[in-house]
Amino acid sequence: MHIGTHALDILVFKTSVHSPSDVVRLEDLLETDDRILRWNVDLEDVDKVLRIVSNTLTAPDVIRLLGAKGFTCEELPD
Amino acid sequence: MRPKDEQKERAIRQKAIEMIAEQGLDGLSMQKLAKSAGVSPATLYIYYKDRDDLIVQVCVEETLRMFRATLENFDPQMSFGDGLRIQWLNRARFCMANKWSVAFTEQIRHSPYHSRAMELIGTEMSDVLGQFVRNNVVRGELVRMPFEAYWSIAFSPLYQLIKFHFQGRSFPNHEPFVLTEELLLQTMQLVLKALTP
Numbered sequence: 108m109h110i111g112t113h114a115l116d117i118l119v120f121k122t123s124v125h126s127p128s129d130v131v132r133l134e135d136l137l138e139t140d141d142r143i144l145r146w147n148v149d150l151e152d153v154d155k156v157l158r159i160v161s162n163t164l165t166a167p168d169v170i171r172l173l174g175a176k177g178f179t180c181e182e183l184p185d
Numbered sequence: 186m187r188p189k190d191e192q193k194e195r196a197i198r199q200k201a202i203e204m205i206a207e208q209g210l211d212g213l214s215m216q217k218l219a220k221s222a223g224v225s226p227a228t229l230y231i232y233y234k235d236r237d238d239l240i241v242q243v244c245v246e247e248t249l250r251m252f253r254a255t256l257e258n259f260d261p262q263m264s265f266g267d268g269l270r271i272q273w274l275n276r277a278r279f280c281m282a283n284k285w286s287v288a289f290t291e292q293i294r295h296s297p298y299h300s301r302a303m304e305l306i307g308t309e310m311s312d313v314l315g316q317f318v319r320n321n322v323v324r325g326e327l328v329r330m331p332f333e334a335y336w337s338i339a340f341s342p343l344y345q346l347i348k349f350h351f352q353g354r355s356f357p358n359h360e361p362f363v364l365t366e367e368l369l370l371q372t373m374q375l376v377l378k379a380l381t382p
Contacts, residue, residue, distance in 0.1 A: 119227040149235035152215050158230045183227035 115144065115162055118169055121154040122180040129178070133157075136176055154183065194232055197222045199285075201243050206288035210296060213240070237298070244293055244302035247286050252310040254279040261316040265326040266377055268317050273343050273373045277364070280347045328382050338379055342372055 124130060130148050137146050137159075145160040157180060159169055166182040173180045200222040204213045215236055219226040233239035255275050259268060280287050293299050318335065321327035327335075349355045350364035 117231050119230040147234050149215065149230075151236050152226075154216075154226060156215070156226070156230055156235070158234060183225065183230075185225055185227050 115160050116164075118159045118161065118164065118166055119183045120157045120159075120166070120169060120173075120180040121183055122148065122157045122173065123178050124148050124150070124155045124157065124180075126150075132176060133173070133178070136172060140172070156183070193222075193224055193228065197224060197229060197232065198243055198246065201239060202247065202285050202289045205240070205292050206285050209292050210240070210298075215239070240293070240298045241301050241305070243289075244298055245305050247289060248302055248306055250283075251279055251286070251290070252306075256310065256313060259313075259317075261313050261320060263317065264324075265321040265380070268321070269339065269377055269380075270370070270373060272340075273369060274366075276340070276343060277347060277369055280344075281350075284351065325382055328380055335380070339376060342376055343369070346372060 124133065127150070130150070133146075133148065137143050142163045143159055143161050147158055149156045149158070157169075157173075170180055170182070197218065201213060201218055204218060204221065213236070215226055215229050218239075219229050222229075229239070233242060255272065257271075257275055259271050259275065261268075263271070318327060318332075322329045346364050346369065349362050352362075354360065354362045
């Protein structure tokens with residue numbers, strides 16, 4: 108299953124992102140990263156879930172990226 | 186890649202439909218849904234971008250299911266009587282077999298989610314039904330009238346009967362009510378009479 112170069116990985120995190128202005132700050136970070144194909148934050152959810160579609164990034168990469176901007180995030184267990 | 190699991194996806198969809206049907210749009214959160222579908226919140230986000238995406242996608246799927254059921258064995262070239270009969274039977278069967286889906290659609294119909302779903306679905310269903318109406322007006326089998334008036338006469342009696350059926354009775358002081366195919370077709374004949382020039 109999912110053989111080939113287009114297998115997409117979806118990474119899901121609980122984050123400390125809280126407001127639309129936080130999301131704007133993330134935009135600067137994530138929009139310019141071409142390893143990220145799609146991303147969004149669900150601000151309506153209590154976990155403020157960050158969802159990232161990428162075929163190269165790993166969870167620790169994302170945690171480091173957000174950490175550099177002062178956000179905490181932890182991968183949600185499956 | 187975490188592989189998608191058909192069975193999980195179905196459970197998520199069914200629970201989402203039931204939650205919205207019972208508690209309205211405000212009754213659905215990703216956390217509550219995950220719990221009641223027996224999956225982790227992370228799993229929900231594998232399938233859906235966020236809560237809005239989930240609601241729109243479920244609405245698209247349910248609407249398409251209803252459309253397909255409504256158009257089964259139907260052809261826009263049919264005579265008005267035959268076409269109306271099939272529509273009544275198809276719509277009634279779908280409603281009876283999909284009580285949750287019907288209640289879900291009622292909750293969502295007047296929300297922006299419904300318009301977004303309809304944009305994704307396109308106009309195939311209304312095109313087919315519009316063609317059926319135009320054909321029959323041209324052939325002189327159907328009275329020419331504004332769409333809203335036509336639809337109200339053609340289908341409101343059906344949906345009212347189905348509502349009474351689900352309620353189990355029409356009004357509090359009336360006998361219990363069960364909608365039979367016989368009564369359905371009898372009512373349809375009167376509708377047909379009303380719409381025939």
